[in-house]
Amino acid sequence: MFRHKPHERTWLGLGFETLELIYHVAVRKLRKTHNNAVLGLVMSIVQSLLMLLIMYFMMSLFGMRRIAVRGDFMLYVMSGVFMFMTHIKAIGAVSSADGPTSQMMMHAPMNPIISIMGAALGSLYQQTLSAAVILFVYHAIWNPITIDEPVGMLGMFLLSWFSGVGIGMVFLSARPWQPETVGILVSIYQRANVIASGKMVLANNLASNRRDWFDWNPLFHTIDQARGFVFLNYTPRYTDYHYAVYYALVCMMIGLMMEFFTRQHASASWNKRR
Incomplete structure (x- = not known):
């Protein structure tokens, strides 16, 4: 008579609940980097800008402008830096996501997949915002830019992020x-x-033995x-680009299998020995 009857939820309701959880995990991941959310996003933009300026002056100093694509040299540097930052930030975010022994996993709706997706989407949001702001400021103030195929470029940007998620x-x-x-291996890889x-460099300009x-x-x-x-x-x-797709899918399948195995054997007492 007084037994609690759980509310039956539809698949659509469960889907929206999962999306809400992913959203909150992504926000929590972003807020962990800085107490002030806006300042944290500004710091992400500044980090990308510093990397961009360092690469620009380094390539100019060593006379590498002559091997670049004929066109806007700054856009050439941006095309490499934005993909690079998106890739390594995705690796860092996913590899440091909450695992099976995390305190967050004690809450019923939470699971490692939601943690991974939240961390990955938070990283993608940060890097997309950084790239968009820098491109807009450069286009509006210094030199108008023209991208031949924006959809293809955006696809490669997302593929750089996706491959980083798989490795992470x-x-x-x-x-x-x-x-x-x-932790050391992640730092070395990055x-x-x-x-x-x-x-x-450009792949077309490299000798075959260097391209390897x-x-x-x-x-x-x-x-x-x-x-x-x-x-x-x-x-x-x-x-x-098919190679990057297959590489990311293989890494993701390996990661899921390893994560399932780890979840079956993980214990909260592991870290007590350290």
């Missing part, structure tokens, strides 16, 4: 076993991509393909 899931699933080691992403140094990296393919969509005078011949 592999690191996330391994983190409960060896948190310190995985730092190595400063060079290994190939954002300072970058071919393994999905970010190298998305950056080169993005420049093909941005510039009318450049057609990528040695990169393929």
Whole structure:
């Protein structure tokens, strides 16, 4: 008579509840970076701008402007930096998302997949906002820009983020076993991509033996393909965005399998030994 009867929810209601949870996790992830949400977004924009200026002056100093695509050199630098920042920030956000031993997992509607999606979407929001603001200011104040195929360029931007999410899931699933080691590996991978992403060079201009140094990296393919969509005078011949798609899907499947295995064996007492 007095037994509590749970309210029956439809699949549509459950879907909206999941989206709401993802939204709140994304907001929480963004607010963790800074107490002031607006200032946190401004700091993200400043970080991207600093990376952009450093790459611009470095490439100008070492005489690398002559190997760039014929067109706006600043836009050439932006096409590499924005893809690079989106990729590594997605790896960092997903790899540090709440895992199976997190306190957040004690709340009933919460699960690791929602945590991963919230962290990934929060990272994408930050980098999209940063790129949009910098492009708008450059277009309005310094030099009007023209993108040959904006939809294709946006697709490569999202693919850079998606491949970062896949790689981040592999690191996330391994983190409960060896948190310190995985943290070091994430930092090494992010730092190595400063060079290994190939954002300072064009695939068409590289010799075959030099191109082999970058071919393994999905970010190298998305950056080169993005420049093909941005510039009318450049057609990528040695990169393929399908490779980045397959790479990301394989990493995501490996990450999901590892995360499921870790969830079955994870214990809150693991960190007590450290």
